[in-house]
Amino acid sequence: MFSLSSSHRYYLYKGACDMRKGFHGLSGLVTGKMGKDPISGDVFIFINRRATHIKLLHWESGGFVIYYKRLEKGTFSLPKGLRSGGVSWGQLVMMIEGIKAEKLRHLSRYNPPKPLVFADKNVK
Template sequence: MFRLNADLTVYLHREPIDFRAGINSLAVLVQEEMALDPFAPAVFAFCNRRRDRMKLLFFDRSGFVLVLKRLTEDKFRWPRRETAVVTLSCEQLHWVLDGIDIDAMVRHPVRHYQVAG
Protein backbone atom coordinates (compact mmCIF):
# COMPACT_ATOMS: atom_id res chain seq x y z
CA MET A 1 0.00 0.00 0.00
CA PHE A 2 1.10 3.53 -0.77
CA ARG A 3 2.09 5.48 2.39
CA LEU A 4 3.02 9.14 2.85
CA ASN A 5 5.31 10.60 5.51
CA ALA A 6 3.42 11.34 8.71
CA ASP A 7 4.90 14.86 8.97
CA LEU A 8 3.22 16.15 5.80
CA THR A 9 0.16 18.37 5.93
CA VAL A 10 -2.74 17.36 3.70
CA TYR A 11 -5.04 19.88 2.03
CA LEU A 12 -8.28 18.63 0.49
CA HIS A 13 -9.95 20.67 -2.19
CA ARG A 14 -13.54 20.12 -1.09
CA GLU A 15 -15.31 20.79 -4.38
CA PRO A 16 -15.06 18.25 -7.21
CA ILE A 17 -12.67 19.02 -10.07
CA ASP A 18 -12.48 18.18 -13.77
CA PHE A 19 -10.43 14.99 -13.72
CA ARG A 20 -8.82 15.74 -17.07
CA ALA A 21 -6.60 18.17 -15.13
CA GLY A 22 -2.95 17.19 -15.01
CA ILE A 23 -0.01 18.28 -12.87
CA ASN A 24 0.23 21.81 -14.28
CA SER A 25 -3.51 22.52 -13.98
CA LEU A 26 -3.62 21.15 -10.44
CA ALA A 27 -0.56 23.18 -9.39
CA VAL A 28 -2.26 26.33 -10.70
CA LEU A 29 -5.47 25.37 -8.86
CA VAL A 30 -3.48 24.95 -5.62
CA GLN A 31 -1.87 28.35 -6.07
CA GLU A 32 -4.86 30.36 -7.26
CA GLU A 33 -8.01 28.76 -5.79
CA MET A 34 -6.57 27.26 -2.62
CA ALA A 35 -4.08 30.15 -2.05
CA LEU A 36 -1.32 27.66 -1.13
CA ASP A 37 2.21 27.01 -2.35
CA PRO A 38 2.29 23.89 -4.58
CA PHE A 39 6.01 23.47 -3.78
CA ALA A 40 5.39 23.32 -0.01
CA PRO A 41 6.02 20.05 1.85
CA ALA A 42 2.34 19.10 1.67
CA VAL A 43 -0.07 16.83 -0.17
CA PHE A 44 -3.00 18.26 -2.12
CA ALA A 45 -6.01 15.96 -2.60
CA PHE A 46 -8.73 16.29 -5.23
CA CYS A 47 -11.82 14.23 -6.00
CA ASN A 48 -14.16 13.92 -8.98
CA ARG A 49 -17.91 14.57 -8.94
CA ARG A 50 -18.86 10.88 -8.50
CA ARG A 51 -16.35 10.56 -5.62
CA ASP A 52 -14.93 7.36 -7.07
CA ARG A 53 -11.54 8.85 -8.05
CA MET A 54 -8.97 10.79 -6.07
CA LYS A 55 -5.81 12.56 -7.19
CA LEU A 56 -2.94 13.43 -4.87
CA LEU A 57 -0.38 16.04 -5.90
CA PHE A 58 2.88 16.75 -4.09
CA PHE A 59 6.38 18.02 -4.79
CA ASP A 60 9.24 15.70 -3.77
CA ARG A 61 12.33 17.98 -4.19
CA SER A 62 12.97 16.81 -7.77
CA GLY A 63 9.55 17.24 -9.33
CA PHE A 64 5.82 16.87 -8.94
CA VAL A 65 4.22 13.51 -8.24
CA LEU A 66 0.63 12.79 -9.21
CA VAL A 67 -1.09 9.74 -7.73
CA LEU A 68 -4.50 8.55 -8.93
CA LYS A 69 -6.73 6.12 -7.05
CA ARG A 70 -9.90 4.82 -8.70
CA LEU A 71 -12.46 2.78 -6.79
CA THR A 72 -14.29 0.07 -8.70
CA GLU A 73 -17.47 -0.24 -6.62
CA ASP A 74 -17.48 2.25 -3.76
CA LYS A 75 -17.15 6.00 -3.19
CA PHE A 76 -14.75 8.05 -1.10
CA ARG A 77 -16.25 9.54 2.05
CA TRP A 78 -15.24 13.14 1.39
CA PRO A 79 -15.28 15.40 4.47
CA ARG A 80 -18.39 17.56 4.76
CA ARG A 81 -17.00 20.89 5.95
CA GLU A 82 -17.98 24.46 5.24
CA THR A 83 -14.51 25.64 4.22
CA ALA A 84 -13.25 25.34 0.65
CA VAL A 85 -9.96 23.77 1.80
CA VAL A 86 -9.90 21.11 4.51
CA THR A 87 -6.66 20.46 6.41
CA LEU A 88 -5.98 16.87 7.49
CA SER A 89 -3.14 14.83 8.89
CA CYS A 90 -1.57 12.10 6.76
CA GLU A 91 -3.22 9.50 8.96
CA GLN A 92 -6.63 11.01 8.23
CA LEU A 93 -5.88 11.02 4.50
CA HIS A 94 -5.03 7.31 4.67
CA TRP A 95 -8.34 6.74 6.44
CA VAL A 96 -10.18 8.55 3.62
CA LEU A 97 -8.24 6.48 1.06
CA ASP A 98 -9.29 3.33 2.96
CA GLY A 99 -12.97 4.33 2.82
CA ILE A 100 -13.45 5.61 6.36
CA ASP A 101 -15.82 8.54 6.91
CA ILE A 102 -13.71 10.79 9.13
CA ASP A 103 -16.67 13.11 9.84
CA ALA A 104 -18.57 10.19 11.41
CA MET A 105 -15.71 9.30 13.74
CA VAL A 106 -16.22 10.41 17.31
CA ARG A 107 -13.31 10.55 19.72
CA HIS A 108 -13.91 9.31 23.26
CA PRO A 109 -13.64 12.00 25.93
CA VAL A 110 -10.23 12.59 27.45
CA ARG A 111 -10.26 12.12 31.19
CA HIS A 112 -7.77 13.70 33.55
CA TYR A 113 -7.02 11.86 36.75
CA GLN A 114 -5.17 13.06 39.81
CA VAL A 115 -3.12 10.79 41.99
CA ALA A 116 -4.22 10.91 45.61
CA GLY A 117 -1.30 11.57 47.86
Protein backbone atom coordinates in the same frame (compact mmCIF):
# COMPACT_ATOMS: atom_id res chain seq x y z
CA MET B 1 8.77 5.82 -4.45
CA PHE B 2 5.71 6.42 -2.29
CA SER B 3 6.96 8.89 0.29
CA LEU B 4 3.90 10.32 2.02
CA SER B 5 3.66 10.14 5.80
CA SER B 6 2.20 11.82 8.85
CA SER B 7 4.98 14.42 8.73
CA HIS B 8 3.36 16.13 5.71
CA ARG B 9 0.51 18.63 5.74
CA TYR B 10 -2.54 17.69 3.66
CA TYR B 11 -5.06 20.04 2.08
CA LEU B 12 -8.32 19.04 0.41
CA TYR B 13 -9.56 21.05 -2.56
CA LYS B 14 -13.17 21.80 -1.60
CA GLY B 15 -14.62 21.81 -5.13
CA ALA B 16 -15.08 18.95 -7.58
CA CYS B 17 -11.99 18.45 -9.72
CA ASP B 18 -11.79 17.47 -13.37
CA MET B 19 -9.61 14.34 -13.25
CA ARG B 20 -8.22 15.09 -16.73
CA LYS B 21 -6.05 17.75 -15.07
CA GLY B 22 -2.38 16.95 -14.83
CA PHE B 23 0.57 18.58 -13.12
CA HIS B 24 0.00 22.08 -14.55
CA GLY B 25 -3.78 22.11 -14.06
CA LEU B 26 -3.63 20.85 -10.48
CA SER B 27 -0.79 23.28 -9.65
CA GLY B 28 -2.98 26.08 -11.02
CA LEU B 29 -5.83 25.07 -8.70
CA VAL B 30 -3.47 25.04 -5.73
CA THR B 31 -2.17 28.52 -6.53
CA GLY B 32 -5.33 30.18 -7.86
CA LYS B 33 -8.15 28.60 -5.85
CA MET B 34 -6.49 27.36 -2.67
CA GLY B 35 -4.00 30.21 -2.23
CA LYS B 36 -1.14 27.81 -1.44
CA ASP B 37 2.29 27.20 -2.93
CA PRO B 38 2.35 23.92 -4.89
CA ILE B 39 6.10 23.45 -4.37
CA SER B 40 5.90 23.86 -0.59
CA GLY B 41 6.15 20.12 0.02
CA ASP B 42 2.53 19.96 1.22
CA VAL B 43 0.18 17.39 -0.30
CA PHE B 44 -2.95 18.56 -2.11
CA ILE B 45 -5.97 16.27 -2.43
CA PHE B 46 -8.43 16.45 -5.33
CA ILE B 47 -11.64 14.42 -5.73
CA ASN B 48 -14.00 14.30 -8.70
CA ARG B 49 -17.72 15.17 -8.57
CA ARG B 50 -18.87 11.56 -8.14
CA ALA B 51 -16.18 10.91 -5.48
CA THR B 52 -14.90 7.85 -7.35
CA HIS B 53 -11.45 9.25 -8.25
CA ILE B 54 -8.80 10.86 -6.07
CA LYS B 55 -5.50 12.54 -6.97
CA LEU B 56 -2.78 13.68 -4.60
CA LEU B 57 -0.31 16.29 -5.84
CA HIS B 58 3.03 16.46 -4.05
CA TRP B 59 6.33 18.21 -4.76
CA GLU B 60 9.35 16.14 -3.82
CA SER B 61 13.06 16.59 -4.57
CA GLY B 62 13.00 18.29 -7.92
CA GLY B 63 9.58 17.47 -9.34
CA PHE B 64 5.89 16.85 -8.91
CA VAL B 65 4.38 13.46 -8.13
CA ILE B 66 0.72 12.60 -8.69
CA TYR B 67 -0.83 9.68 -6.84
CA TYR B 68 -4.08 8.62 -8.50
CA LYS B 69 -6.70 6.11 -7.41
CA ARG B 70 -9.92 5.15 -9.19
CA LEU B 71 -12.52 3.11 -7.35
CA GLU B 72 -14.26 0.33 -9.24
CA LYS B 73 -17.08 0.28 -6.69
CA GLY B 74 -18.17 2.75 -4.02
CA THR B 75 -17.11 6.31 -3.31
CA PHE B 76 -14.59 8.17 -1.20
CA SER B 77 -16.11 9.42 2.04
CA LEU B 78 -14.98 12.94 2.83
CA PRO B 79 -14.01 13.74 6.42
CA LYS B 80 -16.50 15.83 8.38
CA GLY B 81 -15.66 19.19 9.92
CA LEU B 82 -12.58 20.08 7.90
CA ARG B 83 -10.77 23.12 9.20
CA SER B 84 -9.72 25.38 6.32
CA GLY B 85 -9.25 22.42 4.00
CA GLY B 86 -6.66 20.77 6.27
CA VAL B 87 -6.81 16.98 6.48
CA SER B 88 -4.86 14.83 8.92
CA TRP B 89 -2.81 11.80 7.88
CA GLY B 90 -5.30 9.56 9.68
CA GLN B 91 -8.26 11.10 7.85
CA LEU B 92 -6.53 10.63 4.51
CA VAL B 93 -5.73 6.98 5.21
CA MET B 94 -9.30 6.28 6.30
CA MET B 95 -10.64 8.05 3.21
CA ILE B 96 -8.44 6.04 0.84
CA GLU B 97 -9.11 2.75 2.65
CA GLY B 98 -12.87 3.29 2.60
CA ILE B 99 -13.36 3.74 6.33
CA LYS B 100 -16.14 6.13 7.29
CA ALA B 101 -15.95 7.53 10.80
CA GLU B 102 -19.46 8.48 11.88
CA LYS B 103 -18.39 9.91 15.21
CA LEU B 104 -14.79 10.94 15.49
CA ARG B 105 -13.41 11.90 18.87
CA HIS B 106 -9.79 12.85 19.43
CA LEU B 107 -8.43 11.71 22.76
CA SER B 108 -6.10 14.08 24.55
CA ARG B 109 -2.40 13.36 24.38
CA TYR B 110 0.58 14.78 26.24
CA ASN B 111 2.33 17.61 24.40
CA PRO B 112 5.48 18.83 26.14
CA PRO B 113 5.56 22.59 26.75
CA LYS B 114 7.53 24.64 24.28
CA PRO B 115 10.61 26.40 25.69
CA LEU B 116 10.41 30.17 26.04
CA VAL B 117 12.50 32.09 23.54
CA PHE B 118 13.58 35.64 24.35
CA ALA B 119 14.76 38.16 21.77
CA ASP B 120 17.17 39.78 24.21
CA LYS B 121 19.91 37.36 25.30
CA ASN B 122 20.37 39.25 28.60
CA VAL B 123 16.82 38.37 29.72
CA LYS B 124 16.42 35.10 31.61
